[in-house]
Each structure stands twice: as C-alpha cells, then as structure tokens.
Amino acid sequence: MTSSNRNIIEKCDVCGGDNPEPSIDKFIFQCRFCGFEKNKIQAGHTDNSNLIFTDDVNAYFKDKYSQLKKDETFELIVPVSRFYKTPQPQAGQVNFSKSKNIMFLLEQHGFQFVSRKSRFSTQLNLLVRKL
C-alpha cells in the first residue's frame, strides 16, 4: 500500500471506541460513545500521580493498583462534568471525565468504590478499594 489519505483513527482511552470523525474542536478528543474528553495538545504528566493531568488514564490506575495491597483504599477526588454543569477546566488539565467514565475505569482496573460523598456535585469524591 502506498501513501494514503486515511485519517488516523483515534481511540478513546476509556472505552476503546474509535472516533473516525474529526472532533468539533480538533484539539479536544471527544468520545462519541462514553463522552470522555482529552486535550490532545496539552502535554500530560508522565508520573501518573493525578488523574486529570496524567498523559494516560489507564497508567494512572495501573500505578495505583501496583502501589496498593488487596483491600487497601484510597480517596479519589476528581472533577466530573454533569449534564447540567461542567466544572471550570484547571490549568494544564488533560483529561475530562464523566462520573460513569471513572466508574468504568475503576472496574476495568480491579477497583471497587466503597462510598461516595456529594452525589450530585461536579467534584466526584470516592473512597476506592483494591479488590
């Protein structure tokens, strides 16, 4: 095959869905399946210490998993957009999640949320346990 003009198909970091259509805003990847958004031009942190700044949300949870023992818990506080409100982006923010994106990622990486505060807030505050 010679050179082609095929677009690079972007895959969603959360659900793996591909988005062949260019996003409305080309700097923001927006998943048409799960609603996860990622700023494509913002350089992410590679230490994976903060979910909204990490270059790779899956690496964030993999690191957490390797740092904790079974049944150990950690507090996960992350801004999430709700249908009625989107939190103000933070400077340098890479990843923009909905609460269902976080629940999905937790499940995928072997975690379970134990409790949550402020159910309707745009600040998700979860106590998470490694299974």
Ligand SMILES: [Zn+2]
């Ligand atoms: Zn997705």
